[in-house]
Amino acid sequence: MKVILAEKPDMGRNIAEVLGVKKKNMGYIELQNGDIVTWAIGHLIRLNTPDAYEQFKVWKLDSLPIIPEPMLSEVDPSRKDQFKVIKSLLDQADSCVIATDPGREGEHIGRTIIEACKFKGQLFRLWIQDLTPATIKKGFDNLQLGTAYDNLAAAARARAYADYWIGFTSTRFFTLAAQEVTGEKAVLSAGRVQTPTLRIVYDRELAIENFTPEPFYSLLAQFRTTAGSYTGKWFRLQDGEKINRLDTKEEVESLRKRIEGQPGTLTEYEEKEVKRSAPQLLDSTSIKTAARKQLGFSIDKTDKVLQSIYDKGFVTYPRTSSVHLSANAADQLSERLNTIRSESKYKEVFPEEIKSLKGKSRYVNDEKAAEHHAIVPTGQNPKDLTDEEEKLYEIILLRTLAAHHPEGRDKEVLALTLVAGESFETKTVSVIDLGWRKILKPDAEEEQPESNVLPPLQNGQAVTVQKTEMPIGKTTPPKRLAEDDLVKAMANAGRIIEGDEELAAVLKDLGIGTPATRSGIVKELLNREYMESKRNMIYLTDKGRNFMRLVHDHPLASIELTADFEMKLNEVADGKRSAAATLDEFKSFVQGIVATKDELQVQIRKQLQGQPLFQQQGVEAVGNCPSCKKAVVERKEFYGCSGYKDGCKVTIPKEFLKVKISAKTAGVLLEGKEILFQGIPGQYGPYSLIIKHDGQKLETRKPTLDELTLGACPICKKPVTEKGNFYGCSGFKEGCKFTLPKEFLGRAITANQIRKLLKSGKTDVIKGFEAKGKKFDAAIGYNIQDQKVQFLK
Known part of the structure; x- marks a missing residue:
């Protein structure tokens, strides 16, 4: 008997429908040939938290780093019933097909479950790009041995261990090192990818804040000819670069006086036809940008909606970093588009002829599409999509179809005019054929030449300067990062490395994190309140700002180092590097974090300058102490008065009588107001109490019927x-x-x-x-x- 292990129930059901369902059961499906399809529910197996190890239960600096030997794991308690189903099936099986998502995380999910079940049979791997019946059938006809993916599994394990060691060690290290200096108990969360990502936000925020607008000046001249007039813009070549702005008004005025009313010559005139290619296909990063701009989606919403469309079988694997197709995938795509065309609700925007994109390097590159190709439609027309799913599917389809439409064709005209030794440039464009632009608008951010009509011109033509204009502009600050811009910055982080050209070249297209994890990292930083999102735009919070001020130059915040780690993990997956040696490097790095204690504490004293940590960390006071009037702030397990060093012992627990007390509720209690708590669990069923803070502690009383009535x-x-x-x-x-x-x-x-x-x-x-x-x-x-x-x- 063969067990086929999918990642999620929907995927399992899709596979079973193709292979032939005999009977559906709780947690698994029997197939007509006797095999079984079952599924994980995401990460069924997780690494034990440090609290599970005796030596790490208490937060102490001398217990760091946190590198348990051996690393223990456990079944997620909320998913233990499904694990029992999988284990009982594998206990009876001869072989298992890992059919989890085709990526590093999917491989890790499958391998950890199989290891936890102590399965010793033969392993196979299903590696498919979408969940259409044809692809599933072809995938099972071409199953690979599990050993072919051992290196990928090793890289996934190394990533999981490294993130565990670095995340738990650095969070406790920064928290405890700061606490030793200040006595405060704010938890400073940190991580291998999380912290350098926050540094990207911090650096951009500082660049925006420290930016000072500077004026600049341009010069436009209107030239008169016997056939009519046209306008040119002044420019100068300097060190091989074109300069068309000047810093001072005096420079432009001087130029203006030299050319006004003077004769000139049209030294160069060129007309040419230019082809405009459609945008590249979509990957997991660019689709987030398209969804934000066109639909207003957050990155989290885009991920969820896109995953749902994929699970339903209508688009290819979504967590891809490639905008290219392989040659085979390009052929397959053209066949699929021809298949769905006649029944598609979008058939009017399909090109007259759909040919393979093979041979067009803008869209097809076997090397760049090695693991996962671009996100494109499958050979099934969608049905039963929600409104949001339909809109996102349309973006994917139109982007794909645009690449199959003819190129756009424009006529560009370039005219160079010389007056008193100064050069002026005139560019215009006119549309010959819209091509793909009939169905898809060009990116508004792409620079478009002016679209105007010139009089008949020719080389050597005499002109006269009729009048001049001097537009004044101001430099603009760096653009604020949208959520998807931050994901893009993570993907392109290798490109901003300075001081090491060799490393920058190697890591140029690698970045930090992976397509499967970047959105989660952004979400984690938002949850940790290091930053906030307003209309999908990222703003650094005080907490994030002050934490980053402490760790900006720490090795953990290094983009270069984190990108280098990603490169090494990829090399493990490719079989070019030993997983054991890489784990040893990660261990050394974690030990190095702890060794920076003295240096970090000097930095904390310098930055805080005697101020309480919670103020510098942006931890807002929940209210004022009714006893000493100082701020009451949130601690790990309670809300406490910041005057505790002076003997004030006022606290409010975060949980009272099994009821959680929020920061907002704590603030109301500190004002001396009564709050009705209902549904308190009791021996004889839920009950209600009115709770009040008497200035030192919480006290309770039973509510009256009038107070309870709704x-x-x-x-x-x-x-x-x-x-x-x-x-x-x-x-x-x-x-x-x-x-x-x-x-x-x-x-x-x-x-x-x-x-x-x-x-x-x-x-x-x-x-x-x-x-x-x-x-x-x-x-x-x-x-x-x-x-x-x-x-x-």
Whole structure:
């Protein structure tokens, strides 16, 4: 019996449908030939946190670095049932096909599960670019031995271990080293890719803040000829570069006086036809930019929507860093486009003839598409897509079709005019054939020549300067990074390396992180509140700024070093480098982090200059201490007064009676206000309490019925209160059966919504109800006659 291990349920079901389903079971599908398809649910197996090791349970500097020997792993408790299913199947199997996503992370997921199950049978690998039936069939006809991917698995393991060692060690190291100096307990999260990515944001933020606009001046001249007039822009060649701006008004005025009213000669006139190629195909980075600009999607939304389209089988593998196709994929793509054309809702924008892109190096390069090629449509027309999925699919399809349309053709005219020894350039463009631009707008950021009409001109023609203009401009600051710009900066980080030309050349197209992990790193930095996103644009927070001020020059923040690590991991995957030797390098680096303690603490003292760490770290006070009036700030397990060094012991726990207390709630309590806590778990069921801070500690009392009521019962008019899993009438002992659920068709119904219903007869519109596989939005009310919840417009 053969077990086929997919990465997710959708992928497993797609594979099973192609191979022939016999019976569907909980967690697996039996095939007609006796084989089994089962699936992981992402990372079923995870590395144990340091708390699982006795020597690392307590945060202490002398326990660093955190490099456990051996590295232990565990089954994710939330996914243990599926792991039991997989293990029981593998215990009966002769062989296993790893059918997880075709990439480093997918390989790691498959290998860790197989290792945890202690499977000793034969391993095979399914490596496919999309989930269409034809591709799945072809993939199973060409299964590879698992040993062919051993190097990839070794690189994945090395990456996982390195990120574990560096992440946990550096986070504890920076946190504890800072705590020794300041006494504060702010947690300073750090990581192998996370920290240099934050440095990219920090450097850009400083460049924007420190930028000083400078004026610049240009000179335009209007030339008169016997056939008409035209305009040219002054320029000068300097050290091989074209200069068309001057720094001072005096320089331009001097030029202006020299040429006004003077005769000149048109020294060069050229007309030529220029072909405009369609944009390159999409990869995981460029699709994020396209989705933001055209749809307003965040990188997280783009990833989720794109993954869903891929899982449904309508586009190829999304986590790719290549904008190229292989020659074989190019042939296959043209066949697929011809297949879907007649039934496609977009058939009007298909080219008249769809030929393979093979031979066009802009789109096809076997070497650059070695592992995963560009994101393109599959041979299936999409169905049952959500509105967001449809819009993203359209972007992919149109970009792909544009490459198959004829090139655009323009007529460009270049005229050079010489007056009093000064040169002027005139460029114009006119469209001959739109080509691919009929279906896709050119990138607005691409520089476009002026589109105007010139009079008949020829070389050697005499001209006269009719008038001049002196436009004044200002230099602009560096552009703020959008979320996708940051992902792009990570991908291109190797290109900004300075001082080491050899390393820069090697790492030019490598960057930091991988297509599969970059979005997650950006999301982590947002979650850690090192930066924030407003309308998909990245802003550094005070916390991020001050942390980076401390570690900017630390080896962990080095873009060069991190990019070099990525190169070494790729070399392990290619079999060019020993995984063991690479892990030894990572261990040495981690040990080196700890060795920088004295230097770091000097930097902390210099940066903080006696100020509390939480202020420098951007940790906002949750409120003022009712005892000493100093700021109360968030610590690891509680909210505490910053005056603790002076003896103030005021604290508020982050969890009280099994109820979590947020920073906002803590602030209200510090003001001496009472808060009603409902649904507190108790021995005899949930109960309610009113909690208040008396200036030193929390105290409680039982709420009255009036304090608990959400409104009057629509049946008997008695108070409606919140119960364990529902809202109910307090007159239930007298027989009133009015109740409303706390959750209905997948959506939580809040107490405020119940108050609204009881007061006005219905809630506001609640988004995201789900019934029969479809989602919808509606307000809800209560039908007294039927005693049921009902949907209202």
